[in-house]
Amino acid sequence: MDIVxxxxxxxxxxxxxxxxxYPVLPGILFVIAGLFLYGFWFSFAPFGIVYWVLQASIVALIFLADWAATYFGVKKWGGSKAAINGSLIGMLIGPFVIPAVGLFVGPFAGAVIGELIVHRGPFLKALKIGVGSLLGFIAGSLAKFVLQTIMIVLLFVWIFI
Incomplete structure (x- = not known):
């Protein structure tokens, strides 16, 4: 049963x-579910308050990183709230519309389209904002990847050390 x-x-x-x-999947919830499944399946005994405070802090950092990276990526390059919203929409639907590259095209295109619709500004400025959105998305994804990995590593550290 341990193997299962x-x-x-x-x-x-x-x-x-x-x-x-596929950013529409709640990745952090799956990781948290894995942590709790370990506790229910095997034991919660190895984990104390320090462990759970660390894990909860990392979860908070993941949500902050996800929001902040996109927000600051767009804002740093001069984007508006429309570009931020467009980037988030593009991030969610891009992978489904263009499976191979939609993960990167979505946030970029969403920011550009959002900026052009609301401000009807220069196309090159909207492209610049799209680049900022894409860079923010990549930075946020990298931060989430590292933080989720730390959560999983902490599980093994607490179990085996």
């Missing part, structure tokens, strides 16, 4: 990483 438990936990962790390809 580890397989299920591994599947949840992999689904957490799949959210980097």
């Amino acid at each position: 438990g580890w397989i299920l936990i591994s599947i949840l962790f992999l689904l957490g990483y799949l959210s980097f390809i």
Whole structure:
């Protein structure tokens, strides 16, 4: 039965990483589910308050990184709220519209379209804002990847050390 438990936990962790390809998936929720599944399947005994405070802090950082990277990526390059919203919409639908590259095209195109619709400004400025959105998205995704990995590593550290 231990093998079944580890397989299920591994599947949840992999689904957490799949959210980097399909951002509409709640990746962090899969990782949290994997942590709790370990506790329910095996034992919560190795984990104390320090462990759970660390994990909760990392979850908060993930949400902050996700929002801040897109926001500052667009704002730094002169984008408006419309560009931020367009980028977020593009991030969600891009991977489904263009499966291979939509993950990168979506935030870029969404920011450009959002900026052009609202401000009807120069096209080159909208492209610049789209680049900022894409860079912010990539930075946020990288931060989330690292933080989710730290969460999983902490599980193993608490179990085996």
